[in-house]
Amino acid sequence: MVAAPPPSRSPTREAGAAADVLRVAHLGVRLDHAPILEDVSFHVRRGTTLAIVGPNGAGKTTLFRVLLGLVPHTGTVEWSGSVRIGYVPQNFVVTDVPITVRDFLGFKSGAGFEESLAAVGLGSAVLPKRLDVLSGGEMQRVLIAWAVLDRPNVLLFDEPTATVDIGSEDMLYESLNRLEKETNITVFLITHDLHIVSQYSDAVLALNRTVRFFGASSRFSEPELLMEIFGSGAGLAEHKHDFGARGFR
Amino acid sequence: MTEPAAYGFLAGTFVGFAAGYVGSLMVLKRMALVGDALSHVALPGLALGILFNFNPFLGAFAFLFAAAILTWYIERTTRLFPESIVGVLFVTALAVGILITPEVDLLEALFGDITTVTLLDAVLAIGISVLIVVVSRLVYRRVVLSILSEELARSTGINVALVNFVYLLLVTVVVAVGIKIVGTVLVGALVIVPAAAVKNVSRSLSSYALLSGLAGIASAGSGILLADYLRLPAGPLVVTVGTAIFAGALVAGWIASRSSSTAPRS
Numbered sequence: 001m002v003a004a005p006p007p008s009r010s011p012t013r014e015a016g017a018a019a020d021v022l023r024v025a026h027l028g029v030r031l032d033h034a035p036i037l038e039d040v041s042f043h044v045r046r047g048t049t050l051a052i053v054g055p056n057g058a059g060k061t062t063l064f065r066v067l068l069g070l071v072p073h074t075g076t077v078e079w080s081g082s083v084r085i086g087y088v089p090q091n092f093v094v095t096d097v098p099i100t101v102r103d104f105l106g107f108k109s110g111a112g113f114e115e116s117l118a119a120v121g122l123g124s125a126v127l128p129k130r131l132d133v134l135s136g137g138e139m140q141r142v143l144i145a146w147a148v149l150d151r152p153n154v155l156l157f158d159e160p161t162a163t164v165d166i167g168s169e170d171m172l173y174e175s176l177n178r179l180e181k182e183t184n185i186t187v188f189l190i191t192h193d194l195h196i197v198s199q200y201s202d203a204v205l206a207l208n209r210t211v212r213f214f215g216a217s218s219r220f221s222e223p224e225l226l227m228e229i230f231g232s233g234a235g236l237a238e239h240k241h242d243f244g245a246r247g248f249r
Numbered sequence: 250m251t252e253p254a255a256y257g258f259l260a261g262t263f264v265g266f267a268a269g270y271v272g273s274l275m276v277l278k279r280m281a282l283v284g285d286a287l288s289h290v291a292l293p294g295l296a297l298g299i300l301f302n303f304n305p306f307l308g309a310f311a312f313l314f315a316a317a318i319l320t321w322y323i324e325r326t327t328r329l330f331p332e333s334i335v336g337v338l339f340v341t342a343l344a345v346g347i348l349i350t351p352e353v354d355l356l357e358a359l360f361g362d363i364t365t366v367t368l369l370d371a372v373l374a375i376g377i378s379v380l381i382v383v384v385s386r387l388v389y390r391r392v393v394l395s396i397l398s399e400e401l402a403r404s405t406g407i408n409v410a411l412v413n414f415v416y417l418l419l420v421t422v423v424v425a426v427g428i429k430i431v432g433t434v435l436v437g438a439l440v441i442v443p444a445a446a447v448k449n450v451s452r453s454l455s456s457y458a459l460l461s462g463l464a465g466i467a468s469a470g471s472g473i474l475l476a477d478y479l480r481l482p483a484g485p486l487v488v489t490v491g492t493a494i495f496a497g498a499l500v501a502g503w504i505a506s507r508s509s510s511t512a513p514r515s
Contacts, residue, residue: 070403085404087400087401089400096448097454098452098456106390107394107405130452
């Protein structure tokens with residue numbers, strides 16, 4: 001394992017990030033007697049973004065399921081203080097179910113729809129639309145609106161842009177950027193996109209059943225390090241379009 | 250209309266609403282045929298009631314309840330889908346039921362007999378139907394969210410296993426009360442057809458649930474009235490009216506989708 005402490009990327013962030021929101025130590029998960037995660041340890045500072053990367057089957061989604069308390073495990077998972085988690089799952093596809101955006105958001109809360117939708121750049125005009133007619137980008141933003149509806153202080157995103165086109169991806173990360181700035185939320189982000197890692201995260205956790213790297217995202221783009229972690233066929237996609245100087249900070 | 254027919258009509262409309270309401274969840278869960286199969290599990294219970302001289306519908310409910318528990322438990326502890334589990338239970342129960350049901354009573358068990366509904370039957374059916382709708386309403390959103398994404402549901406603190414159990418129990422009870430109206434063979438249709446019909450025209454979840462119930466009332470009520478007028482068995486007519494509603498909703502949905510796709514965009 002290659003490890004380095006994840007530094008904060010701005011003075012204000014450093015001042016407010018003294019406490020860890022999560023400490024995971026020697027985490028292990030076995031499914032059907034096969035090891036999915038082994039001896040995974042890391043910590044996350046409040047108000048920062050942790051990118052979780054690794055090849056398919058590396059245990060990234062399982063890690064999220066552990067953080068949500070859905071999977072039995074060994075080792076310790078320690079959240080600090082009162083944590084309210086918002087979760088955006090991977091592959092959320094709705095087909096042939098007569099359910100509107102208003103119905104869906106109403107599952108979680110009776111009010112505050114407009115505010116949550118505005119936070120992700122959607123207007124109230126989307127409320128009467130059925131989920132199965134939304135575009136991929138709209139659906140993802142509705143999911144984020146759902147996740148932030150009850151004002152969580154931790155957000156888990158499982159490949160939030162896996163099913164959207166580049167234009168929608170741009171808008172989605174703008175929404176996330178705005179949300180993080182406004183609410184000082186802690187974000188956990190599973191992604192395959194190296195560009196997203198460098199532009200939008202403070203720290204990186206590279207998994208492949210065990211921890212292959214945990215440290216500052218600024219170090220993660222070093223070619224020697226990537227080679228060491230993923231070998232010559234690095235398991236991450238390099239994104240080609242330019243988001244400019246936008247970031248989560 | 251004779252007195253038993255009036256009781257049957259009253260019970261049928263309430264059971265129709267409850268069946269449509271619960272059926273709307275079954276259609277979303279893609280368990281339409283599970284409901285149909287589950288209904289046949291009642292047959293051995295009916296037969297035992299007839300053979301040992303106790304209320305056959307208590308026997309039916311006991312068998313359905315046991316089947317629901319078994320389905321829920323096997324689903325939780327194995328990788329089998331409910332369809333497979335209920336499929337096995339269905340054929341076994343049907344075989345045993347046909348073997349032990351006295352031939353003279355087999356027709357009523359299979360197709361129901363609205364003309365034998367008593368006041369007590371009607372009051373019980375109405376009370377149970379109201380209870381079914383109240384409980385369904387309480388768990389409706391949780392069931393739908395677990396259908397959309399079990400992980401998302403569990404992440405919000407929903408006990409998906411418990412919700413599934415309550416849902417299966419609701420299916421069991423609604424099938425048990427529906428058997429008296431249309432019999433074991435056709436009760437699956439009473440549950441499924443109204444919900445399948447209105448899914449074509451529903452714009453939101455709340456309208457879908459309500460319309461499913463209303464379509465259930467329409468098919469059960471109209472079917473029973475027609476049966477009384479034509480002196481024919483109610484069960485097949487209830488299902489026939491339900492199928493007509495399904496066909497009408499299918500055409501209405503097709504016309505609506507055509508007019509929305511050809512409407513000029515602003």
